[in-house]
Amino acid sequence: MSKPVFVITEQREGTFRKVTYEIVSEARRIADKLGSEVVALVPGNAVSEIAQELGQYGADKILVAENDILAHYITDAYRKVALEAIKQVDPDVILIAATAQGKDLAPRIAAGLGVALATDCTGLEVDDGKIKARRPMYANKILADHAFESSPQIASLRPNIFPAQESDAGKSASVETLDISLSDDDLKAKLKELVAGAAGKVDLTEADIIVSGGRGMKSPENYKILEDLADVVGGVVGASRAAVDAGWRPHAEQVGQTGKVVSPQLYIACGISGSIQHLAGMSSSKCIVAINKDPEAPIFEKADYGIVGDLFEVVPRLTEELKKVVDK
Amino acid sequence: MNIVVCAKQVPDTETRIKIAGDKKSIETADINWILNPYDEFAVEEALQIKEKLGAGKVTILSLGPERSVSAIRSALAMGADDAILIKTSDEYHDSLSTAKALAEVLKDMEFDLLLFGKQAVDDDNLQVGPMVAELLGLPCVTSIIELDLQDGKAVARREIEGGAEVVKTQMPAVFTADKGLNEPRYPALRGIMMAKKKTIDEKEVAIDDSRISIVNIEYPPSRKAGKIVGEGADAVPELVKLLRDEAKAI
Ligand SMILES: Cc1cc2nc3c(=O)[nH]c(=O)nc-3n(C[C@H](O)[C@H](O)[C@H](O)COP(=O)(O)OP(=O)(O)OC[C@H]3O[C@@H](n4cnc5c(N)ncnc54)[C@H](O)[C@@H]3O)c2cc1C
Ligand SMILES: Nc1ncnc2c1ncn2[C@@H]1O[C@H](COP(=O)(O)O)[C@@H](O)[C@H]1O
Numbered sequence: 359m360s361k362p363v364f365v366i367t368e369q370r371e372g373t374f375r376k377v378t379y380e381i382v383s384e385a386r387r388i389a390d391k392l393g394s395e396v397v398a399l400v401p402g403n404a405v406s407e408i409a410q411e412l413g414q415y416g417a418d419k420i421l422v423a424e425n426d427i428l429a430h431y432i433t434d435a436y437r438k439v440a441l442e443a444i445k446q447v448d449p450d451v452i453l454i455a456a457t458a459q460g461k462d463l464a465p466r467i468a469a470g471l472g473v474a475l476a477t478d479c480t481g482l483e484v485d486d487g488k489i490k491a492r493r494p495m496y497a498n499k500i501l502a503d504h505a506f507e508s509s510p511q512i513a514s515l516r517p518n519i520f521p522a523q524e525s526d527a528g529k530s531a532s533v534e535t536l537d538i539s540l541s542d543d544d545l546k547a548k549l550k551e552l553v554a555g556a557a558g559k560v561d562l563t564e565a566d567i568i569v570s571g572g573r574g575m576k577s578p579e580n581y582k583i584l585e586d587l588a589d590v591v592g593g594v595v596g597a598s599r600a601a602v603d604a605g606w607r608p609h610a611e612q613v614g615q616t617g618k619v620v621s622p623q624l625y626i627a628c629g630i631s632g633s634i635q636h637l638a639g640m641s642s643s644k645c646i647v648a649i650n651k652d653p654e655a656p657i658f659e660k661a662d663y664g665i666v667g668d669l670f671e672v673v674p675r676l677t678e679e680l681k682k683v684v685d686k
Numbered sequence: 687m688n689i690v691v692c693a694k695q696v697p698d699t700e701t702r703i704k705i706a707g708d709k710k711s712i713e714t715a716d717i718n719w720i721l722n723p724y725d726e727f728a729v730e731e732a733l734q735i736k737e738k739l740g741a742g743k744v745t746i747l748s749l750g751p752e753r754s755v756s757a758i759r760s761a762l763a764m765g766a767d768d769a770i771l772i773k774t775s776d777e778y779h780d781s782l783s784t785a786k787a788l789a790e791v792l793k794d795m796e797f798d799l800l801l802f803g804k805q806a807v808d809d810d811n812l813q814v815g816p817m818v819a820e821l822l823g824l825p826c827v828t829s830i831i832e833l834d835l836q837d838g839k840a841v842a843r844r845e846i847e848g849g850a851e852v853v854k855t856q857m858p859a860v861f862t863a864d865k866g867l868n869e870p871r872y873p874a875l876r877g878i879m880m881a882k883k884k885t886i887d888e889k890e891v892a893i894d895d896s897r898i899s900i901v902n903i904e905y906p907p908s909r910k911a912g913k914i915v916g917e918g919a920d921a922v923p924e925l926v927k928l929l930r931d932e933a934k935a936i
Contacts, residue, residue, distance in 0.1 A: 469817035
């Protein structure tokens with residue numbers, strides 16, 4: 359049997375992030391091709407209850423690392439626990455989410471182990487017993503397949519790309535506790551404050567539907583019509599850099615090369631011209647709708663469906679029509 | 687306060703990337719090279735800290751081929767004091783080899799703060815900053831949008847999905863800059879003139895072989911030609927129908 363595929367999971371306040379199911383599912387797929395098992399690390403402070411759940415997504419073995427210091431993500435503690443677990447498990451492949459947490463943690467682990475890392479992958483294949491990692495480079499302008507010359511092979515995976523398999527209540531995993539010693543002295547940097555955003559709000563990177571507004575929105579107040587549309591379809595609001603730099607929307611909502619890279623099922627671009635830097639952030643959306651009054655706007659070249667018109671007329675009408683469909 | 691900013695030269699974000707004949711690299715002939723946009727945030731932050739304290743030095747450290755000098759000059763023109771170039775061939779060096787070479791030079795330097803961009807917009811790796819931190823055993827906060835120095839400690843704010851973290855760290859420390867940290871200044875003419883006179887210290891460092899390689903590059907599948915559903919609000923019912931029946935997006 360080949361060495362395990364190891365997954366570093368992510369949870370917040372005792373609930374796994376959606377991306378964790380995606381990555382465990384992908385780990386299962388890879389492990390089946392390699393003929394190896396999936397071992398998942400669950401760090402947190404009260405996580406033994408939820409850990410077992412990962413068995414239903416294909417994990418064979420779960421390592422629980424519980425400590426008050428792990429209650430919320432903090433680099434020094436998580437890297438220590440991850441490196442300790444890796445030493446014990448001795449995996450050939452390590453998968454982690456390309457989230458705020460994973461992007462911070464993965465390079466620390468790779469450098470700690472002296473091995474390479476492929477960041478923000480959108481596809482994984484097994485080729486001759488080794489991983490081939492596909493990832494966008496140059497702001498999504500090209501896709502590059504990477505081969506590793508070091509082991510373990512570490513890849514961080516972009517959220518919302520890899521499908522999570524249906525959970526199977528018939529499957530379970532063995533759960534073990536990872537012995538760890540952690541104290542405040544391990545932390546050169548400490549979490550001083552955790553600022554929670556609007557409760558229950560889905561992050562852009564995980565949203566199924568994004569309604570995005572650009573300079574064509576003309577004022578911050580006008581975003582109300584996008585929020586109304588987003589509410590009807592259960593989506594969230596995004597923005598172009600022009601709107602963020604004008605101070606209309608927070609930076610966290612910026613989509614694009616210097617903002618977030620998103621892959622929702624549906625991206626509705628309103629009053630956004632479709633600059634190369636904006637496209638870099640949303641061109642992997644499954645379906646793109648553009649509403650723009652300029653028929654020459656480049657966004658129409660990338661959109662699956664376009665309406666040429668004044669967004670202040672089109673968007674409210676769209677909200678009305680979708681309400682009829684969704685209510686049914 | 688000594689601040690070192692690691693900065694890289696990258697293609698202009700408007701550049702049309704062309705795949706080279708080997709299907710493993712890109713054509714570099716027509717590229718307009720710039721200072722990595724995220725590194726501009728790092729340089730700006732360093733300059734603002736120095737200006738606020740009224741003392742200190744900002745040093746730029748870059749690894750790359752000879753042409754990287756122009757990106758270094760951009761940073762010097764913004765107001766950085768001096769610069770070091772670790773000169774390499776034009777071939778691809780992975781993040782860990784780059785981080786090791788930077789760490790090799792940094793370990794003999796004295797600094798209180800070490801700043802990076804969050805990501806280089808060519809390889810989009812988001813690795814080199816935290817890797818250098820790991821190699822040097824320094825604390826690191828990535829993707830920061832605020833940085834405050836108080837009583838020999840640094841407090842940084844970083845955005846996470848649906849919120850933010852405020853992290854307090856010992857110094858020296860490593861930070862990687864995200865958009866939102868500041869507004870980078872445009873170099874003034876005087877700055878550009880002065881930058882031309884500053885010397886760039888060149889260093890030779892042995893660079894590890896890459897532990898990851900690109901075996902194939904392709905363009906993303908082009909999206910099939912979209913359709914203009916219609917004009918104005920009257921086109922909305924048709925759009926909804928397509929979204930539901932054809933795209934199955936709602
Ligand atoms: C290094 C760098 C990084 C960048 N990163 C990003 C990034 O991450 N994200 C990003 O978005 N941009 C980014 N940009 C900026 C980018 O180049 C564009 O300037 C920006 O995307 C334009 O935003 P916009 O489409 O909202 O505005 P504009 O280009 O001004 O487009 C506004 C559109 O609204 C339409 N419009 C106006 N009124 C109406 C109406 N009533 N009804 C319908 N349509 C209307 C217009 O026809 C126009 O097409 C970056 C630039 C650089 C140099
Ligand atoms: N060759 C290099 N020389 C100097 N700094 C670099 C180099 N490569 C990357 N960096 C720094 O590391 C950051 C992240 O780069 P990357 O990990 O390649 O996305 C960049 O924004 C730079 O600050």
